[in-house]
Amino acid sequence: NAGVTQTPKFQVLKTGQSMTLQCAQDMNHEYMSWYRQDPGMGLRLIHYSVGAGITDQGEVPNGYNVSRSTTEDFPLRLLSAAPSQTSVYFCASSYSGGTNEKLFFGSGTQLSVL
Amino acid sequence: EDKVVQSPLSLVVHEGDTVTLNCSYEVTNFRSLLWYKQEKKAPTFLFMLTSSGIEKKSGRLSSILDKKELFSILNITATQTGDSAVYLCAIPQGGSEKLVFGKGTKLTVNP
Numbered sequence: 236n237a238g239v240t241q242t243p244k245f246q247v248l249k250t251g252q253s254m255t256l257q258c259a260q261d262m263n264h265e266y267m268s269w270y271r272q273d274p275g276m277g278l279r280l281i282h283y284s285v286g287a288g289i290t291d292q293g294e295v296p297n298g299y300n301v302s303r304s305t306t307e308d309f310p311l312r313l314l315s316a317a318p319s320q321t322s323v324y325f326c327a328s329s330y331s332g333g334t335n336e337k338l339f340f341g342s343g344t345q346l347s348v349l
Numbered sequence: 350e351d352k353v354v355q356s357p358l359s360l361v362v363h364e365g366d367t368v369t370l371n372c373s374y375e376v377t378n379f380r381s382l383l384w385y386k387q388e389k390k391a392p393t394f395l396f397m398l399t400s401s402g403i404e405k406k407s408g409r410l411s412s413i414l415d416k417k418e419l420f421s422i423l424n425i426t427a428t429q430t431g432d433s434a435v436y437l438c439a440i441p442q443g444g445s446e447k448l449v450f451g452k453g454t455k456l457t458v459n460p
Contacts, residue, residue, distance in 0.1 A: 266446045277452035278392075278437065285446065293447065325391060329446060337383065338448055340391035 241341035258326030267309040271322040353451035372438030373420040385437040
């Protein structure tokens with residue numbers, strides 16, 4: 236059982252480049268989300284989705300786009316990378332509804348923007 | 350605004366010590382409080398607490414919630430170097446599935 240799979244694990248971009256971070260889960264979870272983690276800032280929510288075709292903004296959405304065409308996949312797009320987007324990115328998923336907020340995390344993507 | 354405050358932010362102890370990590374919160378429509386351990390990569394789930402006064406336990410780790418005073422503690426007894434990690438506390442925001450995280454407590458256990 237693969238769980239939550241993120242690719243790539245590492246990426247270096249130049250300012251202004253665009254790229255997509257991939258996230259897939261095989262647990263049939265309705266809820267998926269993207270976080271970024273910066274030193275001293277904890278985990279901050281970028282975007283989330285409660286099901287296929289539904290997405291919404293989190294705490295720090297600027298500069299990022301998401302889509303949810305299937306239950307399994309939730310890619311995160313950086314439209315025009317900036318040095319401020321240098322961070323570690325985590326995708327996470329959970330069952331939706333009830334009190335089942337336990338998140339399962341991917342292994343993370345370390346992104347550097349030069 | 351829902352928020353989670355963890356203390357201390359950093360803690361250094363010797364193997365065998367007992368530590369207590371704190372998490373206070375403010376939230377509308379409380380559902381649960383979760384603890385995660387983060388070593389080098391992804392956070393891994395430790396506990397989910399929903400009821401006051403009921404201790405959750407896993408080996409040397411235990412946690413309890415006080416919904417009246419709006420805090421939780423995570424205890425680790427007889428610490429080992431493998432307990433060195435960042436411990437994260439989180440709550441669902443406004444009764445939704447969105448988790449709001451604290452900044453974490455970095456625990457270092459020296460031999």
